[in-house]
Amino acid sequence: MEKAVHSSTTSGPAVPGEATKTGTSIIDTAASTVQSFAPVNQIHQHLCAFHFYADDMARQVEAHHFCSHVNEEMRQCLIYDGPDANARLIGLEYIVSEKLFMTLPDEEKKLWHSHEWEVKGGFLFMPGVPGAIQRQDLDKVAKTYGKVFHFWQVDLGHELPIGLPNVMMAVTRDGQLFHEMIQEAEKRFGVSVEGERDSRAYMTGPELGIHPLANGGGKGMKLELREVDIKPVESVGSVFV
Template sequence: MATHPEVPGEPTQTGTALLETATAAIQGFGPLNKIHQHLCAFHFYADDMTRQVEAHHFCAHQNEDMRQCLIYDGPDPDARLIGVEYIVTEEIFLTLPDEEKPLWHSHEYEVKGGFLFTPGVPGPIQRLELEKVAKTYGKTIHFWQVDKGDSLPVGLPQIMMALTREGQLQEDIATSVEKRFGVSFQKEKENRAYMAGLAHGIHPLANAAGKGLQTELREVGL
């Protein structure tokens, strides 16, 4: 569930809101207008699996093999923009250098396990799209550690990972999402049993190669 820490600052003034309305009527928002999909999933920090967050992805296709997503801590208008995710097909992932692959996570388990879903979309329709997502990899970076209650996006960007096996998702987080969105992960898992996964299997270097990854800042000479 989204933490929604209080963001420091004064409430938006009427003048600011009116100006935003006026400029919105004039300007174009091309990249945002391409967003066509809302995915709800779960991420955990690459160096600490116990730190798990609910992640709402608002995604747009760059082409058939790549999509890019803005990640918020909830689906509501006041949600915090906490990160980004790039999603590519298996074919694209396999072209990446080996040193890059550990930064990417597979989606096969979380899709087939029923944990990744599109809120509000009827099951038969969302499964048509998720059949494709099950065969992809994602690279996710979070900038705002809302699980710590941070009121601003402080600290280093964090590499995030996704669920890859049974028993990883914390029960309280799972129960909260199921209740709020009226979904059943177990039922959806059964409905998705027919889905195929990655053609070449999950790459051994993906998902941090089964290890922990920590972001560090290092000074260098200029």
């Protein structure tokens, strides 16, 4: 049986496969000179936070978000297990304003987590950005909600993304995160959770308060796969023989 351990670095197992060949690198370089990569080039922000599995709080992962604004009320983030060039893409997160969150169906709200304590507690930060500057934006983030799925279970040492996507949640109070994981991050990025907590005391969360259905409605959540009948396109007939 696999043993879950919290992950806070990119020192996991190497991804299997041949090293990238010179010919492949040349083709990549040539393609990059004529393609725009417009969606990726919109990324403007690096946020470091900590996620836990929605069905198992003991499984915790350091998550590096590389985010772009869709508009003033929504961001979309690619999530890696570290900030380095060899980091693995492990998930994604959508971040919306309280106004947009309130338009969601009640069943959907359960998949979203609040950011108030994650921000005010000092557990979410922008590596390398002076505190006074990052707090200007994090004051806005504290009022938002996020929906996260992880596809690669790096905390189990998986060499490849195996299994179903996992719903992830964020910290909502003290005592939920491994202390040693926080200490490791503080040392590597030169930040102080306690110091930021004091500096962010003035911040507030959602105007209406944290919605009772957010954060899984206080219950664990896990995706399950089940077989269903496939509805064929009428003009094509059965999809499979």
